[in-house]
Amino acid sequence: MQNQAEARVVIIEDDQTIREGYTYLINNTSPYQVVNTYPSFDAARQKIGRDNPDVIILDIQMPGTNGIDALPLLKKTLPDVYIIMLTVHETEKIILEALANGASGYFTKNTPSSKIIEAIKDVLQGGGPMSPNVAKKVITSLQKNPDSPLTKRETQILSLMSRGKDRSQIANELFIEIETVKTHIKNIYLKLDVNSKADAIKVAKNNRLV
Incomplete structure (x- = not known):
């Protein structure tokens, strides 16, 4: 049966x-087959390579390694796997981090x-694929203010500042x-x-500069 499934x-x-x-749902109402399930990434870490999945459905908030940090590790073990996030979190920062770390899709748990x-x-x-509310946040984050007075480099630096990076970390990150x-x-x-830094971040967020 396993070999006939359209995806693992x-x-x-x-x-x-x-x-x-x-x-139950995937195995009984789709051409796909769930070959294994795990309660955490740490439990899956040693075994998932042998499962050889085509698709992983991944939670973010888990005991041990969270889903955002697990993404690059999974992609390293299984470079061709597709990862769909399934989570209660839908803040812009977490969504963008998940997509940047290699997620192929993003859904909230009420989907x-x-x-x-x-x-x-x-x-x-x-x-x-994404939940409509998630897609909306991604689009919003891409629609930065085109009339920003800041240069591309200044925007990059302000964005890193807003993520809590200090001057030396910014210098290292941007070489x-x-x-x-x-x-x-x-x-x-x-x-x-x-x-001040706090005021700069506040003005930038209010005016969609980062």
């Missing part, structure tokens, strides 16, 4: 009811189960001197007419 699916989710519900089966089909065909970072920050403050 693994579910990594700490909620047993959700795990069992999706397993009807039939949509998850559609999502498996979508990712196998190269699509990037520039710390003095250059300081000059850029001074220019950002001047252009935004502020005197």
Whole structure:
């Protein structure tokens, strides 16, 4: 039976009811087969390579390694696997981090189960399915203010500042001197007419500059 399934699916989710519900649903109402389920990434880590899944359904909030950190590790073990996030989290930051780390799709846990089966089909065909509310946040994050007074580099630096990075971390991440970072920050403050990091971030968020 296993070989005839159109895709092998693994579910990594700490909620047993959700795990069992999706397993039953996928195995009984779709051409796909759940070949294994795990309560956490740490439990799956050593074995998932042998499961050889085509698609992984992955929770974010789990005991041990969370789903965001698990993404690059899973992609390293299984470079061709498609990963669909299934989570209660839908903040812009977490969504963008998941997509940047290699997620192919992103759904909130109130998504009807039939949509998850559609999502498996979508990712196998190269699509990037998402819940409507998630897609809306991704689009919003891409629609930054085109009239921003900041240069591309200043925007990058302000974005890193808003993520809690200090000057030396920013310098390391962008491969520039710390003095250059300081000059850029001074220019950002001047252009935004502020005197502190907190105010700069607040003005930038209000005006969609980052």
